[in-house]
Amino acid sequence: MNWTWFYKWGSPKWFYSMSGKFLPWLVTASVLLLGIGLIWGLAFAPPDYQQGNSFRIIYIHVPAALLAQSIYIMLAGTGIIGLIWKIKLADVALRQAAPIGAWMTVIALTSGAIWGKPTWGAYWVWDARLTSMLILLFLYLGIIALGQAITNRDSAARGCALLAVVGVVNIPIIKYSVEWWNTLHQPASFSYSHQPAMPTQMWLPLLIAVLGFYCFFGAVLFARMRLELLRRESGSRWADAEIARLLKDRI
Amino acid sequence: MIAFASFTDFLTMGNHGAYVWSAYGLGLALMALNAILPLLEKRRYLDDLSRRRRRERLL
Numbered sequence: 001m002n003w004t005w006f007y008k009w010g011s012p013k014w015f016y017s018m019s020g021k022f023l024p025w026l027v028t029a030s031v032l033l034l035g036i037g038l039i040w041g042l043a044f045a046p047p048d049y050q051q052g053n054s055f056r057i058i059y060i061h062v063p064a065a066l067l068a069q070s071i072y073i074m075l076a077g078t079g080i081i082g083l084i085w086k087i088k089l090a091d092v093a094l095r096q097a098a099p100i101g102a103w104m105t106v107i108a109l110t111s112g113a114i115w116g117k118p119t120w121g122a123y124w125v126w127d128a129r130l131t132s133m134l135i136l137l138f139l140y141l142g143i144i145a146l147g148q149a150i151t152n153r154d155s156a157a158r159g160c161a162l163l164a165v166v167g168v169v170n171i172p173i174i175k176y177s178v179e180w181w182n183t184l185h186q187p188a189s190f191s192y193s194h195q196p197a198m199p200t201q202m203w204l205p206l207l208i209a210v211l212g213f214y215c216f217f218g219a220v221l222f223a224r225m226r227l228e229l230l231r232r233e234s235g236s237r238w239a240d241a242e243i244a245r246l247l248k249d250r251i
Numbered sequence: 252m253i254a255f256a257s258f259t260d261f262l263t264m265g266n267h268g269a270y271v272w273s274a275y276g277l278g279l280a281l282m283a284l285n286a287i288l289p290l291l292e293k294r295r296y297l298d299d300l301s302r303r304r305r306r307e308r309l310l
Contacts, residue, residue, distance in 0.1 A: 053264035
């Protein structure tokens with residue numbers, strides 16, 4: 001197997017130029033997919049036979065919750081790469097993805113609370129799924145705070161990576177919480193082994209919205225990482241050339 | 252096919268309008284915030300840099 005791509009993507013200069021090429025496509029894809037998925041879900045999908053129109057919150061809630069968990073798994077993955085190979089780019093990715101993950105968790109929790117009121121009669125219950133998602137938010141906030149509290153860059157990278165790796169134990173707890181404990185929360189909407197329990201007109205826009213959220217995450221992550229790389233690498237020839245170009249474009 | 256008989260139906264969402272629209276409004280507002288923050292941050296970084304360079308040129 002050819003591993004050169006691994007080292008290439010670990011180079012800040014290479015990543016900066018490649019991400020610049022991907023960024024406009026990610027932005028276009030996320031605008032299109034989010035637009036189609038959300039409008040389809042809001043206006044064209046049929047109402048649920050039990051929940052009526054309140055079920056339409058699913059098109060915000062499920063993509064945000066899925067993405068919040070995927071970003072955490074990515075944090076743990078970049079944490080392991082950073083701890084083993086000491087790749088600086090892994091730390092940049094971890095630290096820049098954490099705030100986006102925290103915001104996605106906030107969207108999942110708030111949209112879930114709003115959905116809970118007409119469906120369960122309460123905004124919040126101390127149920128296994130809701131509590132484990134709240135713990136996910138605290139893990140994100142812990143990683144962000146730890147990164148800001150440690151001034152030494154290498155120590156901060158190691159601390160954040162360790163916390164990300166240890167905290168990943170919460171992800172299977174979130175996933176299986178609806179099976180292990182009695183819960184008000186409904187089971188998973190999508191699975192690898194079964195057809196969705198919804199008609200196509202309901203799950204197809206959900207799938208499109210999920211893809212839109214992932215593209216959105218990719219675009220925001222790339223934008224954040226590119227700025228952070230310019231900051232960290234300023235002084236190197238490629239970064240100073242890029243900064244000079246950006247400053248010249250402004251005048 | 253569109254799932255609503257009229258635009259008023261679409262807005263009221265069968266008495267669930269307040270829940271659906273507030274969930275979408277809050278969710279999309281937070282998404283917009285996530286998109287705008289890195290752009291503002293980049294502008295601030297470049298502003299700082301150009302200010303510092305101008306000052307150095309004057310010294």
